[in-house]
Amino acid sequence: ASQDxxxxxxxxxxxxxxxxSLASSFLTDIQDRIL
Structure with a gap:
């Protein structure tokens, strides 16, 4: 059980x-579009 x-x-x-990593790249993409 401990292995599980x-x-x-x-x-x-x-x-x-x-x-x-997905969230950070997503936020970076949004920031690029806003700026």
């Missing part, structure tokens, strides 16, 4: 990184 939890944490971490 650790793997879930790894998946959540990878997903978080992807979401963060």
């Amino acid at each position: 939890i650790s793997s879930l944490k790894n998946i959540a971490g990878e997903t978080g990184k992807k979401l963060t």
Whole structure:
């Protein structure tokens, strides 16, 4: 069970990184259009 939890944490971490990079590039795109 502990292995499942650790793997879930790894998946959540990878997903978080992807979401963060997506959000930052999205915000940069919006700022470029506004400016």
